[in-house]
Amino acid sequence: MSGIRALQKEKTRRQLIDAALGQLSSERSFSSLSLREVAKEAGLAPTSFYRHFSDMDELGLTLVDEAGLTLRQLMRQARQRIDKGGSVIQISVRTFMEFIESNGNIFRLLLRERSGTSKAFRAAVNREIRYFTLELCDYLQQANKLDAEVAYLQANAAVTIVFSAGSDALDCDKKDLAELAQRTIKQLRFIARGAFEIGVGNKNRSEQRSSSAKDETK
Amino acid sequence: MSGIRALQKEKTRRQLIDAALGQLSSERSFSSLSLREVAKEAGLAPTSFYRHFSDMDELGLTLVDEAGLTLRQLMRQARQRIDKGGSVIQISVRTFMEFIESNGNIFRLLLRERSGTSKAFRAAVNREIRYFTLELCDYLQQANKLDAEVAYLQANAAVTIVFSAGSDALDCDKKDLAELAQRTIKQLRFIARGAFEIGVGNKNRSEQRSSSAKDETK
DNA sequence: TTTTTCGGTGTACACATGTACGCTATTTTT
């Protein structure tokens, strides 16, 4: 039982996954791919597809998982950079923009299937985004000593803004990308500052207002 | 030249548009509609479609225009309510949520085609959203006396947050809708407060800090 | 009135799709 068979199977399964990812582009969405196309691109007969996935949907959900994984890698990378010092917001945005530049199609997949026609897909994408948000929430809560609710709202809003900026970046001329990043950074600072001010107000109504703003908003 | 002919033509054109809109749902996107389906739903022979649109794309762009129109109606309605007094943010969010409840499929169309596979569609949707944003920007600028750039950034961020909330609302249980609205309102307040604080700081560095916050953030 | 225009129809075709079915060759199990 050397597993030479299972090994080969895993390999062609990857070929299918990579074939699908490879066909994604700004004018080609996953839902517009056909089983036959993917199989052909992977160098397989159409019917062989079924040895690996029962459905294009099943392949699609696998891709979403894959994308979620990439997203989490991204965060780890960002945290590494942050630990070396620097503005959290600035580094996060820059990291995200780099991610989109080299993983545009994966990001497109998430964007599109989030509002797609399959409930399962939408749920899967939202799950990945929720992980992303919750990790940011944890960070905010302990780094900025924020109320749990405020931290969550801030994290959620920030992720929304960043994803939207990412979406814009996909259709952006390369030269306008830096400006877009700058605007995004400013918007995230609005949110951070607002959350801080209002969060403090919640704890300690109308006392200690807007003092010592050593947070991320300047 | 009574125009009885042109009249009839306009009528069946509308039937096509309505047929397309009618087929949209959470599990049916415009790009998944076929010319034949739409024609059939409109009570037409497939080939008659071409008397009105050269393409499904042309129909689609018409739908996006239609959606933009609906969106602007929405804003007018919101402004009417605001003029009668009340929190701008609260009323705007409520109005938007009502819009989604009764125009879910139109909103879905915008959401989906914004990240769709046709550059023309993406551009059309972004144009509509830009109008929406700019009108809000004007309002903020004169109502809150904000710097032009700050007002734009705030408007843009606010629209992003509201659209994202709308997207969530589409998959939401009805009972969770009120909570979602509340969270959205808080997030918009973060942004408004942050924009105010930072905007003032821009004009008049480290003087007059966080004074007379009679804006929309409390 | 005669002629032209044109919205709508039905037929027809080439094409792509998903997938059922049976076969083969090779690995795995017995």
Added chain:
DNA sequence: AAAAATAGCGTACATGTGTACACCGAAAAA
């Protein structure tokens, strides 16, 4: 060594697609 399992192939078929084409009848223009 014999038997079972299985990844991959090719064929085949029913179905849905966009659209070219010829035609019709009524409205509009001459």
